[in-house]
Amino acid sequence: MRRILIMGATSAIAEATAREFAALGDALFLVGRNPDRLTAIADDLRLRGAAQAETWVMDARELNAYPALLDEATQRLGGLDTALIAHGTLTDQIAAQASSEMMLAEFQTNALSHMVLCTELGNRFEAQGHGCIAVISSVAGDRGRQSNYVYGSAKAAVTAFTSGLRQRLHPKGVHVLTIKPGFVDTPMTAAFKKGPLWATPATVAKAIVKAVQRGKPVLYTPWFWWPIMQIIKNVPEAIFRKLKL
Amino acid sequence: MSRQAFSWGRLPAPEQRLIKLASRFDALPTTTESLLPYGLGRSYGDSCLNSGGVLVGTRGLDRYIAFDRDSGVIEVEAGVSLGEIIELTLPQGWFPAALPGTRFVTVGGAIANDVHGKNHHRAGSFGHHLLGFELLRSDGQALHCSPTANAELFAATIGGLGLTGLIRRASLQLQRVPGPWISGSSERFGSLAEFFALSAEAETASAYTVAWIDSSATGANTGRGIFIRGNHAEGPNSTATPKGIRLPITPPQSLINPLTLAAFNALYYWRPAAVARDALWHWQPFFHPLDAVQEWNRIYGPRGFYQYQCVVPMQDAETVIGEMLQRIAESRLGSFLVVLKTFGSMAARGMMSFPRPGATLAIDFPNRGAPTLALLDALDALTMAADGAVYPAKDARMSPTAFRQYFPQWQAFARHVDPRFSSSFWRRVTETEVT
Numbered sequence: 001m002r003r004i005l006i007m008g009a010t011s012a013i014a015e016a017t018a019r020e021f022a023a024l025g026d027a028l029f030l031v032g033r034n035p036d037r038l039t040a041i042a043d044d045l046r047l048r049g050a051a052q053a054e055t056w057v058m059d060a061r062e063l064n065a066y067p068a069l070l071d072e073a074t075q076r077l078g079g080l081d082t083a084l085i086a087h088g089t090l091t092d093q094i095a096a097q098a099s100s101e102m103m104l105a106e107f108q109t110n111a112l113s114h115m116v117l118c119t120e121l122g123n124r125f126e127a128q129g130h131g132c133i134a135v136i137s138s139v140a141g142d143r144g145r146q147s148n149y150v151y152g153s154a155k156a157a158v159t160a161f162t163s164g165l166r167q168r169l170h171p172k173g174v175h176v177l178t179i180k181p182g183f184v185d186t187p188m189t190a191a192f193k194k195g196p197l198w199a200t201p202a203t204v205a206k207a208i209v210k211a212v213q214r215g216k217p218v219l220y221t222p223w224f225w226w227p228i229m230q231i232i233k234n235v236p237e238a239i240f241r242k243l244k245l
Numbered sequence: 246m247s248r249q250a251f252s253w254g255r256l257p258a259p260e261q262r263l264i265k266l267a268s269r270f271d272a273l274p275t276t277t278e279s280l281l282p283y284g285l286g287r288s289y290g291d292s293c294l295n296s297g298g299v300l301v302g303t304r305g306l307d308r309y310i311a312f313d314r315d316s317g318v319i320e321v322e323a324g325v326s327l328g329e330i331i332e333l334t335l336p337q338g339w340f341p342a343a344l345p346g347t348r349f350v351t352v353g354g355a356i357a358n359d360v361h362g363k364n365h366h367r368a369g370s371f372g373h374h375l376l377g378f379e380l381l382r383s384d385g386q387a388l389h390c391s392p393t394a395n396a397e398l399f400a401a402t403i404g405g406l407g408l409t410g411l412i413r414r415a416s417l418q419l420q421r422v423p424g425p426w427i428s429g430s431s432e433r434f435g436s437l438a439e440f441f442a443l444s445a446e447a448e449t450a451s452a453y454t455v456a457w458i459d460s461s462a463t464g465a466n467t468g469r470g471i472f473i474r475g476n477h478a479e480g481p482n483s484t485a486t487p488k489g490i491r492l493p494i495t496p497p498q499s500l501i502n503p504l505t506l507a508a509f510n511a512l513y514y515w516r517p518a519a520v521a522r523d524a525l526w527h528w529q530p531f532f533h534p535l536d537a538v539q540e541w542n543r544i545y546g547p548r549g550f551y552q553y554q555c556v557v558p559m560q561d562a563e564t565v566i567g568e569m570l571q572r573i574a575e576s577r578l579g580s581f582l583v584v585l586k587t588f589g590s591m592a593a594r595g596m597m598s599f600p601r602p603g604a605t606l607a608i609d610f611p612n613r614g615a616p617t618l619a620l621l622d623a624l625d626a627l628t629m630a631a632d633g634a635v636y637p638a639k640d641a642r643m644s645p646t647a648f649r650q651y652f653p654q655w656q657a658f659a660r661h662v663d664p665r666f667s668s669s670f671w672r673r674v675t676e677t678e679v680t
Contacts, residue, residue: 037270040268043309043311044308047309047333190264
């Protein structure tokens with residue numbers, strides 16, 4: 001049985017992943033902003049088989065609240081060995097490129113909070129000599145594009161940060177998983193027109209749990225985003241700067 | 246705006262927007278367009294469509310709320326499907342007390358159509374096992390409805406086609422079962438008279454009865470078919486569920502045509518497995534043989550299909566259904582999917598519920614345009630003359646006149662319709678002048 005912290009537990013991908021963990025009988029500590037939704041999700045997960053489903057209301061942008069959060073989760077679950085960091089916002093690029101204040105706020109939500117939590121978790125898991133930190137980054141972090149480079153660069157920071165953390169903690173028995181979903185049909189992307197590249201949260205969730213179980217370092221999900229991103233990363237900048245991506 | 250197929254008959258969908266809810270705490274969309282809750286889209290015609298309006302997607306309301314393993318009472322969000330309820334409760338020995346011909350329906354949709362199953366003669370319909378639900382009205386009120394609280398709205402919402410507001414959560418009483426198995430038998434019958442005799446005899450001992458009818462049989466063979474009965478039973482200790490397949494493409498033309506149909510029906514009727522004295526089925530192939538093929542509805546090709554399901558009072562059932570089957574066989578417009586079943590005498594709890602005492606015939610018709618519609622009108626004339634009714638969940642074409650005769654209480658029901666809710670079906674049968 002895993003003892004799992006889930007950050008951003010009301011997000012569609014996190015909830016779908018929590019259902020997979022619940023079916024395996026894991027114990028869950030669910031963190032989010034909306035207490036009603038957290039309670040409803042916890043009730044559901046207990047019926048789906050979770051050994052425990054605890055809730056904790058917090059805003060991920062409160063960067064000094066993380067040590068207390070981890071103490072609470074560890075105490076209530078009787079230990080902590082896995083974390084899924086899934087909170088975030090889909091940045092409004094037009095607004096964020098017009099205002100540096102807004103850009104900083106987006107970085108706080110989508111990059112700094114992840115890095116603070118990874119730092120705290122990494123040090124604790126290093127000390128206990130085991131653990132798994134799974135972080136949802138994005139294919140958008142693989143290369144900055146004009147249509148969403150504020151979101152993309154925050155995710156790029158998460159990708160680079162977790163890559164370094166993985167190298168540091170690998171010899172200490174701690175698994176760091178960088179998850180890069182492509183287009184996922186969730187409330188966050190409700191306004192987008194959907195096509196064949198879109199995946200469901202349930203599909204992404206199954207891939208995440210498998211990657212956690214197998215100790216995979218980087219997960220592109222669905223898998224076809226790996227070749228797509230290899231191409232996008234390798235377009236020469238002289239050409240890339242003329243593209244409307 | 247979307248042009249994808251939104252109802253099970255795959256008839257062309259109108260211009261409408263789908264706005265998905267993510268939780269039961271979400272408010273209704275703020276828009277001036279009319280609203281209609283939309284679950285898994287298993288209604289066949291336009292009762293789950295809202296031309297020029299908004300479909301409020303309820304599949305995001307898919308959480309279990311509470312389940313009491315001792316009493317068999319389950320509370321769920323309204324977008325949970327009956328199949329998902331079974332996944333949770335069958336291992337504990339509980340099963341839906343009324344289950345329609347597919348497990349891919351939401352609880353909200355099951356209430357809104359007061360769905361029935363093969364055990365109607367004994368258990369009634371879905372509404373009979375409904376303990377209560379929460380209904381969100383467009384004025385923002387969330388009303389708890391049950392036989393004792395907001396009883397009129399409770400009755401109007403059962404079979405109310407999603408028009409009375411958004412069902413957000415509901416409690417159901419499940420039935421105790423020994424496991425996933427059904428034991429029973431299957432046998433041929435040569436005529437409708439034999440069918441009615443078999444039904445009368447089987448209904449005292451069997452919880453589930455249903456018959457398949459050969460729609461191409463004519464003359465002395467009219468009304469021949471296969472009668473199936475069953476009860477929940479003990480069986481081998483296995484948790485394996487049958488694996489399904491998917492119909493991967495829509496064929497350019499309906500695969501069901503007069504040539505394939507007669508051959509297929511005869512083969513199906515005469516196949517040796519049609520007769521089985523001591524059969525043991527897993528619940529999935531017994532209740533939902535078609536669920537094994539996902540998107541089986543594509544078999545009728547790009548023009549889609551109609552389903553006609555009527556109920557005819559028992560005293561005229563044999564004559565009227567015989568006449569219908571004859572017309573259908575002569576027209577050569579029918580299909581393989583023909584189901585005949587007798588309803589029990591339990592009065593439905595919904596104001597607009599379809600099930601009522603009598604015999605119910607359901608049949609698919611590939612859409613061949615005008616000849617198909619003319620045949621369906623002829624069937625309606627027979628249903629109306631016999632004082633029967635047609636099932637709105639299956640309908641895409643009944644006339645306003647027919648609707649008002651089948652559901653004479655429709656104006657009393659209309660008072661409970663939420664002012665911001667509507668559907669393509671509702672406008673078609675109530676806003677059009679009766680000529």
